[in-house]
Amino acid sequence: MFIFSSAFFFSVLLRQKVFRSNRVMSTNSAVLLESRPSPNMVAENFRIGTVAEPTGPVPAGSVLAELVAVSVDPYMRGRMNDTKGYFVGPFEIGKPLSGGVILRILESGGEGGSLKVGDMVQGFASYQMRQVLPVAGLKKVPSSASSGFPEHYYLGVLGLTGLSAYIPLLEIGKPVAGETLFVSGAAGAVGSVVGQVGKILGLKVYGAAGSDDKVRWLVEDLKFDGAFNYKTTTTQAFLASSVPGGVDIYFDNVGGETLDQTLGHMKLNGRIIGCGSISQYDTPERDRYGVKNLFYIVTKRLKFEGFIISDLLSKYPDAVTQLATWVKEGSLKSRETIYNGLEKVPEAFLGLFVGANTGKAVILV
Amino acid sequence: MFIFSSAFFFSVLLRQKVFRSNRVMSTNSAVLLESRPSPNMVAENFRIGTVAEPTGPVPAGSVLAELVAVSVDPYMRGRMNDTKGYFVGPFEIGKPLSGGVILRILESGGEGGSLKVGDMVQGFASYQMRQVLPVAGLKKVPSSASSGFPEHYYLGVLGLTGLSAYIPLLEIGKPVAGETLFVSGAAGAVGSVVGQVGKILGLKVYGAAGSDDKVRWLVEDLKFDGAFNYKTTTTQAFLASSVPGGVDIYFDNVGGETLDQTLGHMKLNGRIIGCGSISQYDTPERDRYGVKNLFYIVTKRLKFEGFIISDLLSKYPDAVTQLATWVKEGSLKSRETIYNGLEKVPEAFLGLFVGANTGKAVILV
Numbered sequence: 233m234f235i236f237s238s239a240f241f242f243s244v245l246l247r248q249k250v251f252r253s254n255r256v257m258s259t260n261s262a263v264l265l266e267s268r269p270s271p272n273m274v275a276e277n278f279r280i281g282t283v284a285e286p287t288g289p290v291p292a293g294s295v296l297a298e299l300v301a302v303s304v305d306p307y308m309r310g311r312m313n314d315t316k317g318y319f320v321g322p323f324e325i326g327k328p329l330s331g332g333v334i335l336r337i338l339e340s341g342g343e344g345g346s347l348k349v350g351d352m353v354q355g356f357a358s359y360q361m362r363q364v365l366p367v368a369g370l371k372k373v374p375s376s377a378s379s380g381f382p383e384h385y386y387l388g389v390l391g392l393t394g395l396s397a398y399i400p401l402l403e404i405g406k407p408v409a410g411e412t413l414f415v416s417g418a419a420g421a422v423g424s425v426v427g428q429v430g431k432i433l434g435l436k437v438y439g440a441a442g443s444d445d446k447v448r449w450l451v452e453d454l455k456f457d458g459a460f461n462y463k464t465t466t467t468q469a470f471l472a473s474s475v476p477g478g479v480d481i482y483f484d485n486v487g488g489e490t491l492d493q494t495l496g497h498m499k500l501n502g503r504i505i506g507c508g509s510i511s512q513y514d515t516p517e518r519d520r521y522g523v524k525n526l527f528y529i530v531t532k533r534l535k536f537e538g539f540i541i542s543d544l545l546s547k548y549p550d551a552v553t554q555l556a557t558w559v560k561e562g563s564l565k566s567r568e569t570i571y572n573g574l575e576k577v578p579e580a581f582l583g584l585f586v587g588a589n590t591g592k593a594v595i596l597v
Numbered sequence: 598m599f600i601f602s603s604a605f606f607f608s609v610l611l612r613q614k615v616f617r618s619n620r621v622m623s624t625n626s627a628v629l630l631e632s633r634p635s636p637n638m639v640a641e642n643f644r645i646g647t648v649a650e651p652t653g654p655v656p657a658g659s660v661l662a663e664l665v666a667v668s669v670d671p672y673m674r675g676r677m678n679d680t681k682g683y684f685v686g687p688f689e690i691g692k693p694l695s696g697g698v699i700l701r702i703l704e705s706g707g708e709g710g711s712l713k714v715g716d717m718v719q720g721f722a723s724y725q726m727r728q729v730l731p732v733a734g735l736k737k738v739p740s741s742a743s744s745g746f747p748e749h750y751y752l753g754v755l756g757l758t759g760l761s762a763y764i765p766l767l768e769i770g771k772p773v774a775g776e777t778l779f780v781s782g783a784a785g786a787v788g789s790v791v792g793q794v795g796k797i798l799g800l801k802v803y804g805a806a807g808s809d810d811k812v813r814w815l816v817e818d819l820k821f822d823g824a825f826n827y828k829t830t831t832t833q834a835f836l837a838s839s840v841p842g843g844v845d846i847y848f849d850n851v852g853g854e855t856l857d858q859t860l861g862h863m864k865l866n867g868r869i870i871g872c873g874s875i876s877q878y879d880t881p882e883r884d885r886y887g888v889k890n891l892f893y894i895v896t897k898r899l900k901f902e903g904f905i906i907s908d909l910l911s912k913y914p915d916a917v918t919q920l921a922t923w924v925k926e927g928s929l930k931s932r933e934t935i936y937n938g939l940e941k942v943p944e945a946f947l948g949l950f951v952g953a954n955t956g957k958a959v960i961l962v
Contacts, residue, residue, distance in 0.1 A: 310896070487892060506899075509892040522887015527852055527874040530903035531675070534871075537902075538895035 260285045262328040262360035263577040269312055271516035273585070277312065278578035283328060286364045292342025295370070298362045300352065301384040302574065302595040303332035303391070304581040305421075306485075309513040328358040329577070332392055334373065334383050338362065347372060354386045359577060361597070381559065388592035389425055389566040394555045395548060396507060396541045397425035397483075401433075403544070404505045404537045405481040409434030412475060414494060416467075417485030418459060419446035420584075421592035422507060425555075426483045427456050428564050438475055440467060440490060442587035449590065454565065467493040478502070486511045488521035495525035498532050506538035514585050567591030625650045627693040627725035628942040634677055636881035638950070642677065643943035648693060651729045657707025660735070663727045665717065666749040667939065667960040668697035668756070669946040670786075671850075674878040693723040694942070697757055699738065699748050703727065712737060719751045724942060726962070746924065746931075753957035754790055754931040759920045760913055761872060761906045762790035762848075766798075768909070769870045769902045770846040774799030777840060779859060781832075782850030783824060784811035785949075786957035787872060790920075791848045792821055793929050803840055805832060805855060807952035814955065819930065832858040843867070851876045853886035860890035863897050871903035879950050932956030 259282045266279040290296050308331055311323045323329055337351045346367060347353060353370040357363060373379075373386040381390065388394065401407060413430040417423040418439025427450065430437040439450050439459040450459040460470040467490045471479065478499035484491050487509025498504070512520050529536060558564035569589035571580045573596075580593045624647040631644040655661050673696055676688045688694055702716045711732060712718060718735040722728060738744075738751040746755065753759065766772060778795040782788040783804025792815065795802040804815050804824040815824040825835040832855045836844065843864035849856050852874025863869070877885050894901060923929035934954035936945045938961075945958045 491891070506891075506895040508895060512892055517889070520889040522889050523891055524882070524885040524887050526856070526871075526888055527877055528903075529901060530871040530873060530905075533903050533905055533908060535900065535902040536894060537900040538893075538898050540895075540898055543898060 260361050261574055262358065263574060264328055265312065265323040265325050267325065268314055269514070273309065273312060273514050273582065275578055275582060278329075278581075280575045280578075283358075283360045286362055290339050290341035290364055293368070294341045294364050294366050295337050295347050296339040296341075296362065296364050297335035297337050297353065297357070297370075299333055299357075299359070299574065299597040300336050301334040301387055302359055302577060302597060303387040303393075304577060304584060304593050304595065305331060305392075306508050306510045306513060306584055308581065309585070328360045330356060330358045332387055333357045333359070334387060335365070335370070340367075352383045354391060359574065361574065379556075381556075384568070384594045384596065385559070385566055387594055388421060388568060389559060389564065390552055390555055392541050393421040393592055394425050395544070395551050396539075397422045398429055398551050398555055399541065399544050399547050400505045400507065400539045401426055401429055401481070401483065403547070404535075404539065405483070405503050407433050407435055407481055410436070411480035412436045412438070412477065412499075413481045413483065414438045414440075414471070414475065414479045414497075415483040415485070416440045416462075416490045416494075417508070417510060418450055418456070419443075419590050420485060421589075423483070423485050424450075424454060424567060424591050425564070428454055429558075430481075431455055432558060432563055435481070438470075438479075440470070440486075446587075446590055449567075462490065468496065471497040481505065483507060484509075488512050488523070492521070492523045492525050495523070495528045495534075498528060498534055500532050502532060502534050504534060504536040506536060510585065569593045571595045573597065625726050626939055627723065628939060629693055630677065630688045630690050632690065633679055634879065636879075638674065638677060638879050638947065640943055640947060643694075643946075645940045645943075648723075648725050651727055655704050655706035655729055658733070659706045659729050659731050660702050660712050661704040661706075661727065661729050662700035662702050662718065662722070662735075664698055664722075664724070664939065664962040665701050666699040666752055667724055667942060667962060668752040668758075669942060669949060669958050669960065670696060670757075671873050671875045671878060671949055673946065674950070693725045695721060695723045697752055698722045698724070699752060700730070700735070705732075717748045719756060724939065726939065744921075746921075749933070749959045749961065750924070750931055752959055753786060753933060754924060754929065755917055755920055757906050758786040758957055759790050760909070760916050761904075762787045763794055763916050763920055764906065764909050764912050765870045765872065765904045766791055766794055766846070766848065768912070769900075769904065770848070770868050772798050772800055772846055775801070776845035777801045777803070777842065777864075778846045778848065779803045779805075779836070779840065779844045779862075780848040780850070781805045781827075781855045781859075782873070782875060783815055783821070784808075784955050785850060786954075788848070788850050789815075789819060789932060789956050790929070793819055794923075795846075796820055797923060797928055800846070803835075803844075805835070805851075811952075811955055814932075827855065833861065836862040846870065848872060849874075853877050853888075857886070857888045857890050860888070860893045860899075863893060863899055865897050867897060867899050869899060869901040871901060875950065934958045936960045938962065 262283045264279045264281045267277050335353050337347050352373050354373050355370040376382050413435040415423045415426045419441035427437045436457045439456050440462045447459045447461050450456040458474045482494050482504045485508045488511035583589050627648045629644045629646045632642050700718050702712050717738050720735040741747050778800040780788045780791045784806035792802045801822045804821050805827045812824045812826050815821040823839045847859050847869045850873045853876035948954045
């Protein structure tokens with residue numbers, strides 16, 4: 233009985249899998265959390281392995297989907313610790329990472345679902361090749377044939393990255409043409425969009441980046457008014473010499489010493505947009521940088537406000553429309569550091585913390 | 598010729614003085630800056646001395662006025678350094694301090710001036726007994742006979758102190774009844790008003806103060822929901838045990854370690870009102886406390902905003918009316934630590950930094 237039914241179900245499963253992707257898939261590759269950082273993150277904290285293939289019929293309101301592209305983002309570092317933090321819980325040891333992805337629909341559950349086989353969608357999902365997901369969490373993206381953009385732009389300039397740059401710059405920064413914007417992590421995924429949007433809005437834009445090549449790219453290609461390599465020049469020295477009038481808006485991707493020194497160069501009534509603190513995420517508590525210049529928040533009447541882009545959902549549609557228009561016009565450039573293969577996720581992710589990537593790091597699967 | 602004219606002018610001067618105050622005044626006492634702190638402030642940085650009596654006729658649009666009461670406020674510490682800071686320049690060595698005062702009008706320049714002899718006014722002025730001041734910078738305060746309040750309330754609960762509590766609590770804090778407010782320096786001039794207004798607005802109110810007596814006063818007299826002595830209990834320990842749900846609004850008078858530990862106990866979308874950093878004002882740069890928990894501004898979507906009350910001028914009249922109503926009703930209590938005599942200004946001022954005063958420190962002259 234047991235043998236019979238096992239064999240029966242196995243044959244059903246196998247037929248389903250064949251049906252679903254038109255090929256036999258013996259393994260469902262995944263990027264797994266092998267261990268937690270102690271204290272610093274290393275390649276050995278990750279493992280490329282397999283998870284069970286999704287089985288059984290796809291429920292109504294769900295889809296079977298396969299990964300097309302995977303995002304790596306700094307906030308994921310927090311999820312590697314065994315602590316409640318941020319807006320989602322920690323990754324589990326032995327389980328796949330998860331985050332922003334582009335997926336292709338392999339099978340749609342139920343009749344008349346809104347997503348059809350072959351559709352490309354963006355969403356949050358496990359970093360495993362195939363999985364069943366509720367339709368409610370997925371959003372269809374235009375095919376590259378129809379939009380002229382690669383679908384993975386919806387992980388970057390037209391995805392949470394671009395939104396994390398554009399919406400807070402407007403909502404918290406409240407920029408006025410002619411004002412001065414300083415952005416740290418300026419050659420990164422978010423920072424490079426912040427700076428370009430700043431230029432489009434008529435701001436003077438200055439940036440900090442981690443190599444001379446990145447600095448050249450910011451100034452020559454993205455038309456920043458100035459930029460510096462923070463590994464060879466201090467923020468304090470750059471701002472004192474190149475931005476003597478001070479900073480109206482600081483878009484902070486890094487926290488720590490850069491934030492501390494920028495506080496001393498903010499103008500009265502300046503705004504600091506707290507997007508991230510990448511300099512501190514992989515730093516154990518005892519070694520964290522202590523910011524000493526916070527009294528400037530009082531004396532200069534500054535506003536320092538953090539955000540999580542998922543809180544600003546209602547503003548996504550208009551923002552994506554605006555960003556896509558700028559990309560089509562050529563006034564907003566997307567740059568990606570592309571990795572090929574799911575097994576490159578750890579390398580791409582670790583690269584975020586050592587400045588290995590320029591623009592958005594994307595893993596094409 | 599020289600002797601004659603000197604004697605002549607001296608006799609004129611003397612008559613003017615006699616006329617102005619109905620008594621002969623041989624000296625114009627003042628609180629002078631003797632030297633700058635290096636690095637810490639000490640009593641020897643001040644000197645009680647004299648300055649020239651105001652001479653000549655009082656110009657139209659000005660008044661001759663004498664000090665009635667003098668305020669000491671933490672921001673004045675910044676003015677003792679030889680650096681541009683805050684909203685006014687540094688005090689000058691050998692010259693009087695200046696700040697918030699209550700004055701009595703001795704003589705009004707020109708016909709039909711808006712201020713009459715004997716009127717009581719509030720304003721910013723030098724800490725010298727008599728001086729000529731433009732009417733434009735002065736505001737008449739009700740006599741104690743008409744209001745039922747001592748005039749020096751207009752240095753405290755009904756002056757910049759009360760306004761610095763009330764206006765930012767509403768404008769930056771945006772309190773909603775039932776939310777939790779934590780205030781540091783809670784037994785101080787601003788903090789004690791913040792906490793009481795919080796209770797009136799239906800908040801749960803917790804405070805940090807520097808002695809067991811102050812803590813008792815906050816809880817027993819001002820009806821705080823809880824308070825602790827920061828010299829014997831850490832902010833972290835108090836908030837973890839007594840405010841487990843977290844803090845919606847933190848009114849920060851002290852900066853430093855208290856701010857750092859409070860960041861860890863803020864609720865999502867919490868607001869931090871940056872009023873002051875008294876723990877850091879008298880601390881040389883190398884010894885300043887480094888705040889390590891700023892990443893919570895991002896992860897908890899906090900807003901940390903500083904203010905200078907003089908920026909919020911348009912909101913004064915309504916705010917004073919509201920505060921005076923509460924004081925009359927008895928729902929808002931004023932407490933002062935009173936010093937008698939202009940020569941007590943240094944002691945009262947130094948007392949701000951060692952927690953010697955409860956409520957508002959006022960010097961009655």
